[in-house]
Amino acid sequence: MARDWDKAYEVDETPWDKGYAAPPLMKFLKEHSLQGRALVPGCGTGHDVRLLAKHGVQVTGLDIAPGALRKAAAFAPVGGESYVLGDFLNPEAGLSGSFDWVVEHTCLCAIEPSQREAYLSSLNKVLKRGGQFLAVFFREVSNYDGDGPPHPISGEEIHALFHDDFELVESYTPRETYPSRPVGCEEVCWMRKRGA
Ligand SMILES: C[S@@+](CC[C@H](N)C(=O)[O-])C[C@H]1O[C@@H](n2cnc3c(N)ncnc32)[C@H](O)[C@@H]1O
Known part of the structure; x- marks a missing residue:
């Protein structure tokens, strides 16, 4: 059954929300400067969005759950961030061709x-x-039995899904993780859309 994301935010059952941005993204932004506009799909309460904004990025957080965005909007603005309610699987026309970066976490x-x-x-x-496309993928989820979310994605599945449309710039296993995510369960993939 599909997860009721909005309900999760309403009743504060959001174990994925660690209260701060993804450590692999923090490390990446210390080492690289992102130019242009960025989209963070499934941004939740916006920790990654605000981190990008602190680094000077014009960033839009998109989420399907109004409750997540209400919580995101309650944080003091830090820079050029904004939030949009919507389904990333069916993005509104105004978002088409708008972004230099998509940051996935x-x-x-x-x-x-x-x-x-x-x-x-x-x-x-x-x-x-x-x-x-900068992604922090969940490569492994402990005791995964096919029931999710979260649904992990293997290295082979990442390659099969993205290779035709994206060239890989770099990928690695981040050593900086949330304490509850053992090193090895995540993979950072930096890709560029083909046809530039
Ligand atoms: C596991 S949570 C992660 C939230 C945030 N990235 C974080 O790390 O705290 C997944 C998020 O994706 C959102 N979401 C799920 N399906 C979505 C969709 N089709 N379009 C946009 N957001 C979606 C949920 O509402 C939820 O906020």
């Missing part, structure tokens, strides 16, 4: 594996030509 693992082609199609839609 715990959105792909939140959708059903059968919807990954739709995720890819949305990614292609919202990114500009030559746009870049």
